[in-house]
Amino acid sequence: MIKQLKLKNYILIDELCANFHTGLNIITGETGAGKSILLNAIDLVFSARVSKDVIKTGCDKAVIEITLDNIKHNLSQLFEENGIDDCGSEIIITKEITPNAVRSRINGTLVNQELLKNLRTLFVDIHSQHQTYTFLQPQYHINLLDSYAKDVYGETLSSYKEKYKNYENLLKQLEYAKNSANATESQIEFLKFQINEIEEAEIQSETEDEELSQELEILTNAEKLKELTGSSYWALNGDDGSILEALSKIKIDISKASSFDNKLESLEQQFIDAIENLKDISSELRNYSQNLDNDTQRLDEIQERLFIFDKLKRKYGGTLETVLQNYNNFTEELSKIEFSTKNIETIEQEIELQKSELTKLAKEISENRNNYAQVLSVLVQDKLAVLELPKARFEIQITPKDLSSNGADNVEFMISTNISESLKPLAKVASGGEISRVMLAIKSIFAQNDDIDTVIFDEIDTGISGKASQSVADEIVELSKSHQIIIITHQAIIASKSDKHFYVRKSQEDETKVEVYVLTGDNKIKALAELAGGEINEQSIEFAKSLLT
Numbered sequence: 110m111i112k113q114l115k116l117k118n119y120i121l122i123d124e125l126c127a128n129f130h131t132g133l134n135i136i137t138g139e140t141g142a143g144k145s146i147l148l149n150a151i152d153l154v155f156s157a158r159v160s161k162d163v164i165k166t167g168c169d170k171a172v173i174e175i176t177l178d179n180i181k182h183n184l185s186q187l188f189e190e191n192g193i194d195d196c197g198s199e200i201i202i203t204k205e206i207t208p209n210a211v212r213s214r215i216n217g218t219l220v221n222q223e224l225l226k227n228l229r230t231l232f233v234d235i236h237s238q239h240q241t242y243t244f245l246q247p248q249y250h251i252n253l254l255d256s257y258a259k260d261v262y263g264e265t266l267s268s269y270k271e272k273y274k275n276y277e278n279l280l281k282q283l284e285y286a287k288n289s290a291n292a293t294e295s296q297i298e299f300l301k302f303q304i305n306e307i308e309e310a311e312i313q314s315e316t317e318d319e320e321l322s323q324e325l326e327i328l329t330n331a332e333k334l335k336e337l338t339g340s341s342y343w344a345l346n347g348d349d350g351s352i353l354e355a356l357s358k359i360k361i362d363i364s365k366a367s368s369f370d371n372k373l374e375s376l377e378q379q380f381i382d383a384i385e386n387l388k389d390i391s392s393e394l395r396n397y398s399q400n401l402d403n404d405t406q407r408l409d410e411i412q413e414r415l416f417i418f419d420k421l422k423r424k425y426g427g428t429l430e431t432v433l434q435n436y437n438n439f440t441e442e443l444s445k446i447e448f449s450t451k452n453i454e455t456i457e458q459e460i461e462l463q464k465s466e467l468t469k470l471a472k473e474i475s476e477n478r479n480n481y482a483q484v485l486s487v488l489v490q491d492k493l494a495v496l497e498l499p500k501a502r503f504e505i506q507i508t509p510k511d512l513s514s515n516g517a518d519n520v521e522f523m524i525s526t527n528i529s530e531s532l533k534p535l536a537k538v539a540s541g542g543e544i545s546r547v548m549l550a551i552k553s554i555f556a557q558n559d560d561i562d563t564v565i566f567d568e569i570d571t572g573i574s575g576k577a578s579q580s581v582a583d584e585i586v587e588l589s590k591s592h593q594i595i596i597i598t599h600q601a602i603i604a605s606k607s608d609k610h611f612y613v614r615k616s617q618e619d620e621t622k623v624e625v626y627v628l629t630g631d632n633k634i635k636a637l638a639e640l641a642g643g644e645i646n647e648q649s650i651e652f653a654k655s656l657l658t
Contacts, residue, residue: 110562110593111151111233112199113176118168120146121615121623130609133589136597137604137636138613143623144597147613148235148567151175151595154204154213155229161208170207177202181560182231193218202228235565236548244522244551245536245544251520253551254478254505257485257558262477266516269470273514276463283456285445300443307425307436310417315430318418325411331403339398345391353391356384464512471517478518479507485554492550496584497577498543500528503550522551545569549581553588564588566596570603578602601641605656612636633657 116125121143138144150173153159164171177200188195194216202225203214213220215228244253255266314320327334346353363380367373418429425435482505493501502525510519523532526543538544549569556564570581582603588594589608598604610628615621628636634653635645641656642649 110178110180111175111595112178113174114147114151115172115174115176116150117172118165119150119171119173120163120165121621122146123165123622125625127611127625129593129595131593132608133586133606134593134595134609134611135604135607136595136611136613137599137640139615142613142615144613145567146623147611147625148565148595148597151233151565152235154202155225155233159204159206159211161206163206164208170205172206173204175202176200177228177232177562179232181562187224187227188215191215191218191220191224193220200228230561232561233563233565234552234559234561236545236552236567236569244548245538247519247521247534247536250505250522250535251515251518253555254482254485254520255515257555258477258481259558261481262474265470265477266474269467269474269516270514272463272467272470273512276460276467276512279456279460279463283453283460286453286456297443297446300439300446303425304436304439304443307421307432307439310421312418312429312433315428315433318415318422318429321411321415321418325408325415328404328408328411331401335398335401338394338401342391342394342398345387345394353384353387356380356387360384467512468517471512474516475507475509475518478516478520482507482520488554489550492553492584493547496546496550496580497573498526498546498550501526501547502532503547504532506532545571546573546577546581549584549588553584556588556592561592563593563595566594568597568599570598570600573600582606599640601637601653601656604640605637605653610636 110131111129113129114125114127116122119125127147136144136147153163154173154175179198179200184200185195187193196216201216203217205212205214213222213225215224244250255263259266344352360377360380363373363377367377421432422428425432486504490501490503493499493503504523506521506523508519508521510517522535524535524538524547525532526538526547535547538547545566545568549566552564566585569585570578573581578600579602582600582605585594585596585603586606596603604610610633612626612628612632614624614626616624626632634650634657637653637656638645638649641652
């Protein structure tokens with residue numbers, strides 16, 4: 110349910126904090142006072158499109174914040190997947206609107222519109238005279254019917270939907286298999302040629318070309334390397350006058366010096382270690398120089414192999430890694446083609462088996478839908494009679510169709526509000542007052558089985574008065590026992606039933622402002638009197654008091 114709504118610099122509102130009741134929340138005020146601003150703000154929090162026009166003139170941004178109290182839904186996994194802090198039952202949704210951007214947050218974390226859309230379906234159901242009712246749209250009717258009867262055939266429907274997903278996957282596999290089977294012989298031969306060409310190269314690793322290039326560099330410069338390393342060896346450890354010979358004489362002098370001053374012993378040891386290292390280096394240089402051969406045969410082998418690699422890289426990618434990746438792609442594609450041509454018949458048999466099982470389940474679901482459609486049609490029709498539409502006829506019409514994700518039925522709500530008219534699709538109901546009562550009737554019936562916390566009605570009393578108003582008021586009170594209700598009304602009878610009464614007032618002094626007050630006691634009586642009689646006088650005050658007794 111909605112615990113709190115905060116607005117800042119929103120349209121004509123500087124700052125507002127409205128705390129809502131768990132039951133029936135009524136919003137009243139003079140025509141044009143801005144009552145719908147509150148409901149529109151709630152709608153905008155969950156909406157994708159927000160106009161910068163909602164920013165109050167002279168301000169750089171508008172902020173809408175809604176605090177939800179979550180007592181029904183387990184959202185821990187959803188929040189964890191989206192990096193949202195789990196604050197227990199409290200969920201804070203904030204929408205910040207600037208001239209250049211709109212940012213939405215849940216518990217302080219930036220979120221996308223899809224997540225907000227999912228939350229809306231769980232928490233808020235908005236019915237407005239100025240937007241299309243969800244219940245009017247035929248595509249939602251089958252879900253409403255299935256939701257009502259979920260305890261009867263819900264498991265069967267879930268099983269059907271899972272099987273239908275598998276069925277769709279099989280159809281995709283068959284399509285791919287048939288397309289693959291139609292591959293020309295030349296396509297298959299070309300794949301085989303590409304695979305063989307890469308296989309014949311016998312590539313040892315993704316870096317083999319780099320390793321061979323390094324070896325080629327050494328072989329190409331073998332004579333120069335032999336000369337350089339040999340001369341370095343002789344300089345270090347050759348005949349008289351070599352570096353090591355000179356260092357050995359220095360070592361003798363340092364050794365004598367350390368016998369006089371033991372502080373030189375560590376220096377002596379370092380010098381000895383340096384000589385040993387140079388001996389090792391000279392030995393390695395000698396071995397390297399002696400073992401280095403000008404192997405012209407190996408040189409030719411490397412050049413030939415690098416030529417092959419260059420050819421493959423030009424055809425299949427700029428690196429050996431890419432060549433090997435393409436090799437895997439070619440073999441996989443060829444395997445799929447060969448597999449597909451062998452398995453079309455197997456897939457077709459599996460599809461027929463799945464279709465048979467789906468048809469059986471769809472028939473069972475259809476029988477249950479038809480049974481519950483009749484039950485619901487009677488319930489809604491009875492509810493319409495209570496709401497002063499005694500001549501109305503309501504019928505849930507079910508017609509067969511091909512197998513789809515939710516069965517083999519088209520479901521549409523049909524209605525006639527006048528005895529002389531035939532049943533028509535619900536979307537063609539013309540009268541605003543009739544639409545309001547039809548929506549209330551349907552919502553009252555289906556509310557018993559939905560998990561939505563808050564239902565919002567914008568001027569549901571349009572086009573009704575007298576006895577119809579009383580009936581609507583009684584039905585709203587009944588609905589508020591299981592749902593939080595927020596409603597704009599012009600009817601004193603309906604407003605008198607509130608658990609919390611908000612009054613919207615517009616003032617136009619230095620600037621136009623909209624302010625919202627919570628009415629209690631005498632202020633509530635005066636507001637009801639004004640709704641009932643158009644003005645506050647002794648007669649309207651007495652009538653207002655009578656509504657509250």
